[in-house]
Amino acid sequence: MSVVAKTLLEIDGLSMRFGGLLAVDNVAFELKDNEVFAIIGPNGAGKTTVFNCIGGFYKPTGGKIKLDGEEIQGQPSHSVARKGLVRTFQNVRLFKQLTVLENLMVAQHTRINTNLFSGLFKSKAYRESEEEAKSRAAQWLDLLNLREFANREAGNLAYGLQRRLEIARCMITAPRVLMLDEPAAGLNPQEKRDLQALIDLLRRDYDVAVLLIEHDMSLVMGVSDRVLVMEHGCPITTGLPAEVQSDPRVIKAYLGEE
Numbered sequence: 001m002s003v004v005a006k007t008l009l010e011i012d013g014l015s016m017r018f019g020g021l022l023a024v025d026n027v028a029f030e031l032k033d034n035e036v037f038a039i040i041g042p043n044g045a046g047k048t049t050v051f052n053c054i055g056g057f058y059k060p061t062g063g064k065i066k067l068d069g070e071e072i073q074g075q076p077s078h079s080v081a082r083k084g085l086v087r088t089f090q091n092v093r094l095f096k097q098l099t100v101l102e103n104l105m106v107a108q109h110t111r112i113n114t115n116l117f118s119g120l121f122k123s124k125a126y127r128e129s130e131e132e133a134k135s136r137a138a139q140w141l142d143l144l145n146l147r148e149f150a151n152r153e154a155g156n157l158a159y160g161l162q163r164r165l166e167i168a169r170c171m172i173t174a175p176r177v178l179m180l181d182e183p184a185a186g187l188n189p190q191e192k193r194d195l196q197a198l199i200d201l202l203r204r205d206y207d208v209a210v211l212l213i214e215h216d217m218s219l220v221m222g223v224s225d226r227v228l229v230m231e232h233g234c235p236i237t238t239g240l241p242a243e244v245q246s247d248p249r250v251i252k253a254y255l256g257e258e
Contacts, residue, residue, distance in 0.1 A: 005032035008209050009054070009085070009177055014063035014073075016049050023049045024233045027063070031177065031211055034203050038212040038220045040244075041230035042253060047213045048090065049233075051181055054211070055087045056080035067177070086170040087179035090213075092162045096155025100146055100165055103154050104137035107169045140168040144198070160191040164198075171202065178208050184216040192216060196223050221245060229253065 009031035016024040024046045031037045039047045052058040054065055056077035065073040072080055095103050141147040144164045149157060154165060163183060170178055180199075184192050196219055202208050214220050220227060220241065227244040229236040231253040237244060244250055 005035065007031070008033050008035075008068060009211070010064075010066040010069075011050075011054065012064045012066075014050065014053060014065065015061045016046075016053055016058060017061040022233060024053070024060075027228075027230070027235050029228050029235075029238055031209050034207065034209055035225045036199060036203055036210040036212060036223050038214060038224040038227045039230060040214065040217075040220055040227060041236075044232070045230040046233035047230055048181065050230075051087065051179055051211075051213060054080075055085065055179060081173070081175075084174075084176035085179065086173055086175040086177070088163075088166045088170060088181055088183060090182040090185060092159075092166050094154040094162060094166060094169070096153065098154060099151050100141070100154055100157070101134075101137055101150040103165060103169055104140060104172050105133055107172050108133045108136065136172055140172050144168045159186050160188070163187065163191075163195075167198070167202075171206065171208070175208055177211060178202065179211045181213050182215065183212070184214055184219050192219055195219065199223050217245075 007030045011030070012028050014024060014027040015022065027046075027050055029037065039050060041047055049058065053060040053073070056072070056075050056079065059074040063073065064071055067083055067085055070083070072083065072085075095106060098106065138147070141150055144167070146161065146165060146168065149161060154162065157165065163186075167180070167183070184195055187195060199210055200223065203210055212220070212224065224241050226238060227241050228238045229244055229247070229250050236249050236253060237247050239247070
């Protein structure tokens with residue numbers, strides 16, 4: 001008997017208006033445990049606006065966003081992150097003056113015992129929590145092949161390595177939902193293949209569901225379980241990658257019609 005996957009994230013009737021512009025209109029989908037779900041569409045389709053609403057950067061005009069059954073729409077990004085939903089950005093956002101290791105330590109600030117007196121007097125609890133944070137950082141440095149760059153400033157890394165570090169910084173917080181905004185942008189073909197393998201590994205071994213925005217169709221079709229296609233802020237269709245790829249509405253949205 002097959003086990004029905006649990007719905008982790010539920011989007012229902014999501015809308016976002018900027019003044020007179022309706023940027024997102026009635027978007028709805030579900031993300032299930034350990035699923036990779038992609039949102040695609042031409043430039044200006046509203047994909048990033050959907051991400052910003054889910055991640056707490058925008059307060060949606062209408063609709064509901066539920067994480068594990070709890071409504072989170074309108075909550076700020078730091079509150080959403082504490083609930084286990086984290087994201088990367090189309091333009092990498094690292095602490096570029098800090099080292100690679102320091103970026104991973106800062107990401108764990110809520111886990112380290114940061115009580116003023118504990119930190120001031122280096123209490124046993126503070127030292128233990130700091131060592132645990134370093135151990136977790138070392139694990140992710142090794143997993144993403146970043147160990148040799150641990151003491152290098154993040155801003156001096158090659159672009160592909162910065163992308164990897166940003167994913168490591170998200171994953172070190174042990175999220176339930178990882179949102180990736182154009183993760184293949186600027187990567188060479190080998191780096192894209194490595195990224196696909198990494199996404200597969202994260203959802204298989206680290207119990208995380210992945211919500212993905214991406215223009216690289218080979219990556220989308222290779223890694224996604226289901227795909228939502230948007231155009232002009234509206235959903236066109238949702239389905240399996242092969243179904244979406246051959247849908248006349250999708251072809252028209254990308255290529256136009258005679």
